Amino acid sequence: MRYCSEDGVSTMTVPVIQAERLHFAYGKDPMVLRDISFAVAPGEIYGLVGADGAGKTTLLQLAVGQLLPAGGAITTLDQPADSPGLRAQVAYMPQGFGLYRDLSVQENLDFFADLHGLTRIQARERIGDLLQRTGLNGFEDRRTNNLSGGMMQKLALACALVSQPRVMVLDEPTTGVDPVSRRAFWRLLDGVRAEGVTILYATANMDEAERCDRVGLLEQGRLGRQGTPLALAAVDGGVLAVVSGPEARRYRAALQALPDVELVFPVGRQLRVWLIAGRSLADFRARLADRFPGLTAAAMTPALPDAALRDLALGALGSGDAGA
Amino acid sequence: MPAPETAGSATVILAQGLSRRFGDFLAVDRIDLSVRSGEVFGLLGANGAGKTTTIRMLCGMLRPSAGDIRVAGVDMVRRARRARGQIGYVAQRFALYEDLSVLENLALQAGLYGLRGRRKQDRLRWVLERLELTGRQAAMGRDLPLGYKRRLSLAAALLHEPRALFLDEPTSGADPLARQRFWELIYELAEAGIGILVTTHYMDEALFCDRLALMQAGRVAVEGAPEELRRRPLATPILELATPDYVSSERLLLDWPEIAEIVPRAGRLRIRLQAGTSPERLAARIRQAVTAQGLTVSAIEPAQPELEDVFVAVLEEAGP
Numbered sequence: 001m002r003y004c005s006e007d008g009v010s011t012m013t014v015p016v017i018q019a020e021r022l023h024f025a026y027g028k029d030p031m032v033l034r035d036i037s038f039a040v041a042p043g044e045i046y047g048l049v050g051a052d053g054a055g056k057t058t059l060l061q062l063a064v065g066q067l068l069p070a071g072g073a074i075t076t077l078d079q080p081a082d083s084p085g086l087r088a089q090v091a092y093m094p095q096g097f098g099l100y101r102d103l104s105v106q107e108n109l110d111f112f113a114d115l116h117g118l119t120r121i122q123a124r125e126r127i128g129d130l131l132q133r134t135g136l137n138g139f140e141d142r143r144t145n146n147l148s149g150g151m152m153q154k155l156a157l158a159c160a161l162v163s164q165p166r167v168m169v170l171d172e173p174t175t176g177v178d179p180v181s182r183r184a185f186w187r188l189l190d191g192v193r194a195e196g197v198t199i200l201y202a203t204a205n206m207d208e209a210e211r212c213d214r215v216g217l218l219e220q221g222r223l224g225r226q227g228t229p230l231a232l233a234a235v236d237g238g239v240l241a242v243v244s245g246p247e248a249r250r251y252r253a254a255l256q257a258l259p260d261v262e263l264v265f266p267v268g269r270q271l272r273v274w275l276i277a278g279r280s281l282a283d284f285r286a287r288l289a290d291r292f293p294g295l296t297a298a299a300m301t302p303a304l305p306d307a308a309l310r311d312l313a314l315g316a317l318g319s320g321d322a323g324a
Numbered sequence: 325m326p327a328p329e330t331a332g333s334a335t336v337i338l339a340q341g342l343s344r345r346f347g348d349f350l351a352v353d354r355i356d357l358s359v360r361s362g363e364v365f366g367l368l369g370a371n372g373a374g375k376t377t378t379i380r381m382l383c384g385m386l387r388p389s390a391g392d393i394r395v396a397g398v399d400m401v402r403r404a405r406r407a408r409g410q411i412g413y414v415a416q417r418f419a420l421y422e423d424l425s426v427l428e429n430l431a432l433q434a435g436l437y438g439l440r441g442r443r444k445q446d447r448l449r450w451v452l453e454r455l456e457l458t459g460r461q462a463a464m465g466r467d468l469p470l471g472y473k474r475r476l477s478l479a480a481a482l483l484h485e486p487r488a489l490f491l492d493e494p495t496s497g498a499d500p501l502a503r504q505r506f507w508e509l510i511y512e513l514a515e516a517g518i519g520i521l522v523t524t525h526y527m528d529e530a531l532f533c534d535r536l537a538l539m540q541a542g543r544v545a546v547e548g549a550p551e552e553l554r555r556r557p558l559a560t561p562i563l564e565l566a567t568p569d570y571v572s573s574e575r576l577l578l579d580w581p582e583i584a585e586i587v588p589r590a591g592r593l594r595i596r597l598q599a600g601t602s603p604e605r606l607a608a609r610i611r612q613a614v615t616a617q618g619l620t621v622s623a624i625e626p627a628q629p630e631l632e633d634v635f636v637a638v639l640e641e642a643g644p
Binding site: 052148179183313 | 370
């Protein structure tokens, strides 16, 4: 039983990954990451959620010691993240998987076993088990290049697990993968977590963020709100409404100008409207009935995707173009 | 120059009995599709289900083994050149020249479409403005962030005012806000009367489509409006368990034979049952088992299937 509190932090024991006031820049370029603090508890799946270019990959590379911070500190298993002793305990699955595409499934796994100094007997046992778990048995001789996206992703996971790591760091592993394969991947990941492995998971996909135990929103190099997906979805105050009606989308600007409204965005043929904290749906409906009789508003229970979209949209409004 | 025979017709993309064979492998097997003017049609399916092969045939880049395709009334199989003038296509891998600037990329494409003189200038200006690329005209293809590359590809596909637009996973890897903005564009184009066929792996995007078809092993397994599909009776019912102890609860339920799958989500467990299991009876047993371990059950109740649940179920029914 874990993370019963709203923010999850107060019940934490010794964190597996801990960043304190972390800063990073590439050479003399402007800071890529600023003042980042977070902690990942044992056995937790922590999701780093953010836009392209928000700094997710950089932060992961700091967590596995491939980059060194310009300021602050990041530790993994209580050691500086770049300690050589961590190599066997921390597995990193980079974007694009880092597999040898000319090698077969078996050769890739053998390579990683060799890299981590497994004996031949250990390697055979471990690799056999991983092939079984990932459903890749029967495909040992297939060239990695000829695997489907879903299978490649499973092979990358298997390679990362060869050394029986205590920590896994995954960079957007399911980009371009279909929902069925994505579900299968998450089932594997839940199994890995059930064995006590701690997971740091970067994603731009809100469905996946909802599957993490806790989430931190990374925006333009800063870590915004952190918490359980449930806590983050419950945005401070404001009601979320869905507005529909004939050609509802055309009323976007008009609704944005109403005094109750914080933010409007179109979703399909409808509009989603965040009211300003403290404003009531009843008042908003009355205003709609008065000014736009064709439109109706229904309350929605906000989910993490809505909440994150709102955060990102408000952030972008505050800072000009977000580069979409 | 719209073909006269299409004047009264709202269907811009029409495929009938479309098939494609690669050697012994039947990649697409007798599918029918139609997309109306102003409609956003989502083509979904697992990797390898035949979506990209279908799109490539519809765009006239791949000859069908059998079947008919009409785009804006023009026969794509027999009059491919003319039909291609009616469509825009944005591939999964954006086709743009890395060592040309944004404007040069677009001017080149405009030339390929046969745009000249005043019309060419007008169209270039229109797509640059419409896709908010005006400030970046001089930037080299290679220096563009992914989001701009995505918009440049769409701009290139719109230069010749196509009646039908094909987008193959246009938002793959984009963050929620970028995806949101891209979808706003898609809708604006649909409102201008373009018929749009889009493939995606994101279920929230599938919900934005007016109509969906789910492909499985080269066939259309199910088709309809998103809400219709969500109301489809599911052979494998879903229970939702709300509990602060979801990690322990999941572990407890993992091996139950009545349970097909447990998906943890936002502090709840979505429990998909095996076909034929009574949700009411199992809910009572789950409540009992979880509380017997000293864990808390805040609620357990049947849940409305989501699009992803429907698709996973359909794909499982259809078999691999």
